[in-house]
Structure formats: structure tokens, C-alpha cells
Amino acid sequence: MYKKISIIVVLSLSVLITSCKDAPKKTLEKQEDKIVYASDVIPFFNDWKLILGDGSNVGNAINFENKNFFYTVKEGNTNWVVYKAPNGGDTHGTSNNTRTELAQEKKWYPKTANDKLTATLKVMNVSSTGDARVAATHAVVVGQIHSADAHENEPLKIFYKKYPGHTKGSVFWHYEINTAGEDNSGRWDFSSAVWGNDFSVVGTGENTYPEEPEDGIALGEEFSYEIVVKEGIMNLKFTSKGHETKTFTKNLIESEYTTKADIPAQTQALFVPIGQDGVERKSAYTGEGLFFKLGAYNQTNGKSPEVNKNWCSGAETHGGDIQKQYEDGNYAEVWFKTAKIEISKDAVSNQGYFTKND
Structure with missing residues (x-):
């Protein structure tokens, strides 16, 4: 018992x-x-609308993913948000380039601004093809300030660029003039190197590349940027382990390029020969609503370099077939680990920009 x-x-x-x-x-x-969504990893998507690499605007990317363009990956114990854009496909607004990119829902004015964007990221791929003589080839923009008004120019674009066969690429940033007058065709960019080269260092032949930068950033190597705009002044800070921290300052409300004599030598070499030789309005971006962008804005496209030797890459697009482009490396891919935005109390709705461009 x-x-x-x-x-x-x-x-x-x-x-x-x-x-x-x-x-x-x-x-x-x-x-x-x-599913781990991007909004689980970086909880700030209420402040943005997401543009995908097919040109569509999906709005707030909360509990959203698209395996072609926008999703998360886990590497070790870290979740990353992936932004991916092919060389060719449908684009947003008037751009020649595809993007998977966040655009801020509010705009703010540089004179009264107290706005900030920070991010930590790594670039995982840039296009495997394209004419090496074209400055934008093999590059992706990972952060921007964009104007919502007038010419809709860009006082800031942060680039990563790496040539095939190189281990290290370059990080640099651009200021685009806010062209005086109604004709914006004379606009141009001025490029400043952060690590490696600036935009102007190009190949001598279609497949002949410049020397690899000694202090560059490799694919898969983390770096961070901080953008602060306060009372008309833009301050930039770039950091990466093992690299010198770099800082820059630019006045957004008072131009230094108001006469032909002010056009810098870099611009004289790159842009003036193709007719982009404008001057900037004295007040620069004063009175225009500005907003942040973040993601993968692919700078490589399939347009002929004969159209524009700085921006038209002549790269492979497989007629817009996204999967074929992904299979042979003809795309840009950027992973973000962290990002944060701070918005001033004077910011207002940016809906007008989306109405014009969607």
C-alpha cells in the first residue's frame, strides 16, 4: 500500500x-x-513619414516592415533597422534616385530653430557598378536637412562612398546653395571631407579608381553623426571608434556665396563646366521651413553620364528589376542602431511638402 x-x-x-x-x-x-519591428528598436517613428525604394509613402512606420526595403536584423545581441534602395526603380518627388528614407513630419525655421538629430549606423553596401568618373557613383546619403519651400534645396547631405575593390570608403557632407532667383538650374554643392576624401575625388576612367583613402571607413564599420541647428547655425559632429572626431559649423541664414568670385575652386572644377554656376541668395535658407531626413538615399542611378557627369552614374539597373539588382550588388543598404530627434516648439506641419511630392 x-x-x-x-x-x-x-x-x-x-x-x-x-x-x-x-x-x-x-x-x-x-x-x-x-516580428521585431523598426519601431521596437528605435521608438521615434511618430515624428516621420517613411518613403520606400518604390517611391511610395507609407506614413508612420509603426509596427511596419517591408522585406524589400525596410526591416530589422539581429546581429549578436543588437537589433538594427535596415534601409535598402536599388539603383533603379520608382522614385519620390522629382529625384532621379531611389530612397528608403524617413522624412520629418514637421518643419522648422533656421532663425528660431533648436532642433537636433543624432544617429549611429553602418553602411553595408553601395552599388557594385557605375562610372567611376561620376562623383555620386558608389555613394549613399545617410542623413539630410531638406528645405520644404521654394527650390526645396538641401543645406545638408551626409554621404558614404566606397569604390569597388577598396576596403575603406569616405564619409563627407555637402552644403547645397539656395540659389538666388527663380531659376534653380545653376545650383551646386560644396563638399567637406570627414574621413577619407570629399565628393570631388573621382576615377580617371570608367573603371579606373582613385587611391583608397588611408583614414576611411569600411563597410560594416560603425560611425555616428550629430546635427544641431540653433539660431541659424548648423553644427555637425562625427564620431567613430579609432577615428578622429570631426566637427563643422555652417551659417544657414547668411550666405558666403553671393557673387561669382565667391564660388570655391572645388565647384569651379566640378560644377561650373556643366553650367551649374549660380550664386546664393544673401539670406541663404532664412524664412524656409527645413526638416530632417534619415535612411538610405541611393546616389547611384542608371542615367547616362552624358546627362550630368556629377550625378548620373550609368550603373546597372536591370530595367528596374529590384531582385536582380539585389542579387548582383546594385543597391545601397544602411543599418541604423540608434537614432534620436529633438524638435523645437516653433516647428509646424510639413504636410505641404508631402502633398507636392507624393
Whole structure:
């Protein structure tokens, strides 16, 4: 009798212990199946609209993913948000280039601004093809300030560029003049190197590349940027482990390029020969609503370099077939680990920009 009871108790305990052991395993399996969205990794998507690499505006990217353009990956214990854009496909607004990029829902004015964007990222791919003599080839823009008004020019674009066969690429930033007058065709960019070269260092032939930069950034190497605009002044800070921290300052409300004599030598070499020789309005971006952008704005496209030797890459697009472009490296891919935005109280709705461009 006592023996029987003991056996039953032992069996019952065994079942109970086995059940307890199985429970965490089932819970873990369930968690692994759960989608981790970008908004779980970087919870700031209420402040942005997401433009995809097919030109569509999906609005707030909360609990959203698209495996062609925007999703998350886990590397070790870290979740990353992936932005991916092919060389060719449908584009947003008047651009020649595809993008998977966030655009800020509010705009702010440089004179009254107290606005900030920070991000930590790594570039995982730039286009495998394109004419090396074209300055924008093999490049992607990972952060911007864009104007919502007038010419809709860009006082800031942060680039990463790496030539095929090189281990290290370059990080540089651009200021685009806010062209005086109604004709914006004379606009041009001025490029400043952060690590490696600036925009103007190009190949001598279609597939002949310049020397690899000694202090450059490799694909898959993390770096961070900080953009602060306050009372008309833009301050930039770039950091990366093992690299010198770099800082820059630019006045957004008072131009230094108001006459032909002010056009810098870099611009004389790159832009003036193709007719982009404008001057900037004295007040620069004063009175225009500006907003941040973040993501992968692919600078490589399939347009002929004969159209524009700085921006038209002549790269492979497979007629816009996205999967074929992804298969042979004709795309840009950027992973973001962290990002944060701070918006001034004077910011207002940016809906007018989206109405014009969507």
C-alpha cells in the first residue's frame, strides 16, 4: 500500500518537473517567432513619414516592415533597422534616385530653430557598378536637412562612398546653395571631407579608381553623426571608434556665396563646366521651413553620364528589376542602431511638402 502511494507520488512529481522544464522552451520559441519591428528598436517613428525604394509613402512606420526595403536584423545581441534602395526603380518627388528614407513630419525655421538629430549606423553596401568618373557613383546619403519651400534645396547631405575593390570608403557632407532667383538650374554643392576624401575625388576612367583613402571607413564599420541647428547655425559632429572626431559649423541664414568670385575652386572644377554656376541668395535658407531626413538615399542611378557627369552614374539597373539588382550588388543598404530627434516648439506641419511630392 505505502509502496503504491510512493510510486504514484514519484510519477506525479516527474510529470510536474517535466512540464516545468518544457514551459520556458515553448515561451522562448514563441518569442523567437515574434516580428521585431523598426519601431521596437528605435521608438521615434511618430515624428516621420517613411518613403520606400518604390517611391511610395507609407506614413508612420509603426509596427511596419517591408522585406524589400525596410526591416530589422539581429546581429549578436543588437537589433538594427535596415534601409535598402536599388539603383533603379520608382522614385519620390522629382529625384532621379531611389530612397528608403524617413522624412520629418514637421518643419522648422533656421532663425528660431533648436532642433537636433543624432544617429549611429553602418553602411553595408553601395552599388557594385557605375562610372567611376561620376562623383555620386558608389555613394549613399545617410542623413539630410531638406528645405520644404521654394527650390526645396538641401543645406545638408551626409554621404558614404566606397569604390569597388577598396576596403575603406569616405564619409563627407555637402552644403547645397539656395540659389538666388527663380531659376534653380545653376545650383551646386560644396563638399567637406570627414574621413577619407570629399565628393570631388573621382576615377580617371570608367573603371579606373582613385587611391583608397588611408583614414576611411569600411563597410560594416560603425560611425555616428550629430546635427544641431540653433539660431541659424548648423553644427555637425562625427564620431567613430579609432577615428578622429570631426566637427563643422555652417551659417544657414547668411550666405558666403553671393557673387561669382565667391564660388570655391572645388565647384569651379566640378560644377561650373556643366553650367551649374549660380550664386546664393544673401539670406541663404532664412524664412524656409527645413526638416530632417534619415535612411538610405541611393546616389547611384542608371542615367547616362552624358546627362550630368556629377550625378548620373550609368550603373546597372536591370530595367528596374529590384531582385536582380539585389542579387548582383546594385543597391545601397544602411543599418541604423540608434537614432534620436529633438524638435523645437516653433516647428509646424510639413504636410505641404508631402502633398507636392507624393
